[in-house]
Amino acid sequence: MTFPVVGMVGGGQLARMTHEAGIPLGIRFKLLSDTPQDSAAQVVGDVVVGDYRDLDTLREFARGCDVITFDHEHVPTEHLRALQADGIPVRPGPDALVHAQDKGVMRARLDALGAPSPRHRIVTDPADVAAFAAEGDGFPVILKTVRGGYDGKGVWFVRDEASAAEPFRAGVPVLAEEKVDFVRELAANVVRSPHGQAVAYPVVESRQVDGVCDTVIAPAPDLSEELAGRAQELALRIAAELDVVGHLAVELFETRDADGEPAVLVNELAMRPHNSGHWTQDGAVTSQFANHVRAVLDLPLGDPRPRARWTVMANVLGGDYPDMYQAYLHCMARDPGLKIHMYGKDVKPGRKVGHVNTYGDDLDEVLDRAQHAAGYLRGTITE
Known part of the structure; x- marks a missing residue:
């Protein structure tokens, strides 16, 4: 038997890290990228440069692929239906993906499911x-x-x-x-395969700065087992009802109900590996990327349990310090347990160019290590 070819539409960092997760399995990747310089195009061997909005380009790209999946949600729904009609497995399928593409469709469907929303x-x-x-x-x-x-x-x-x-x-x-008066933002990440197997990662706390994810703490501190379980059950139910195949991130607001009891509201859905799941690369038995690959190929899913008591992911944003490689000397010497993940992007102010993961038994220490490394790489911390 030959190993399958996964066609990935979109050449960003999510495609880059998904490709990395498929390498140990011998999975071959084919990439449809906007430019040869995109993050994933730098590391994937089989790259087609083209416009995902053009159906003929998509059809030509899909030749030789065993399944099509995505780095982003922007491929026109009608194009995905055309690929399905051509006999190409598309995962997640267009009927599911539209709920991540169109917030109006998403809200209407969540209302029909009785899912709590603003x-x-x-x-x-x-x-x-x-x-x-x-x-x-x-x-x-x-x-x-x-x-x-x-x-x-x-x-x-x-x-x-x-x-x-x-x-x-x-x-x-x-x-x-x-405008929701929320306590904090959470995320419930789940993965589901075509035959219905599903796994749920620990619910995490996501801290935003200027509308962009800055830090993720896994698991969310001081979150009751009861509310964490409800959030996971909600995410798994949404994945099943929408027939999601692959990774689903359910972004949540932690709030309080009319009786003052802790509750959650659904903020957004993403049907692809997600920033709130990057911690799983080093902090979970099976990463979100590896499980997404398994799911789209309908392989048995891997163990989502955490490897350490606490894992913290901090995004590295571009600043006025473009030579991040020189910063490795300080960061690696200061913290040998630090895990750095860079995306091969040009450094521009405010642009996500990488992330770091730290893990351990003391949350304050783990959080400090991650934030120090991210700040030093960006140039906002100099010692």
Whole structure:
């Protein structure tokens, strides 16, 4: 038997790390990348440079692939249906992936499932935003374009009707959501295979800075077993009801219900490996990337349990210090247990160019090690 070929659409760091997870298994990867310089295109041997929005390009790329999966959610739904009609397995499939592509579709389906969500509805103009605000507790509210937003892009914090015009200029539907008074942000990461096997990773705390994930703590500190279990069960139920194949990240708000009891609300869905799961590379028996590969190939899934009591992931963002390699000397000498993962990207201010993982038995120490390394690599810490 020959080993299967996984076709990965998108050449970013998620594709790069998924490819890395397939190497020990002998899995071959074929990549559809925007440019030869993209993160994954630097390391994958079989690279096609082309536009994922062009159906003919997608069809030509899919020749010789045993399954198609994704680094991002932006491939047009109708193109994915065409690939399926051609007999190419697409995982996750278009009927599932649309819930990560379109926030309006996602909210409607979660409502039908009875999944807890912030108050929301599609709005048509600034006056409709004001009406939505008046239906609840008033301004501020959150506005999101239903398609194309990520890492804080396509999201607006709106304090009044006058400031609500910007989201409508893109000419796409806009979703209004109540501003949730949350305790913190959590993420429940699960993986599901075509025949229905599923595994759940520990629920993590995700700390954001300026709308971008900065630090992830696994497992989430001081989270009750009961609420963690409910969050995992919710993520597994969503994965099953939407027929997700591969990795699903359910981003959550931890909040309190009408009785003051701890509760969770669904914020976003992502159907691919996710920043909140990067800790699993070094902190779990089987990483999110390895389990995503197993799932799309319908192989038995690996053990998601943590290897250490605490694991912390800190994103490395670009700053004014472009020579990160020189910083390795300090970071590696200071912390031999540090794990550095760089994406091969040019350093630009605010751009995710890598992450670090630390693990151990003392959370304060593990957190300090991760944040120090990320800060030193960026240049905001100099000693």
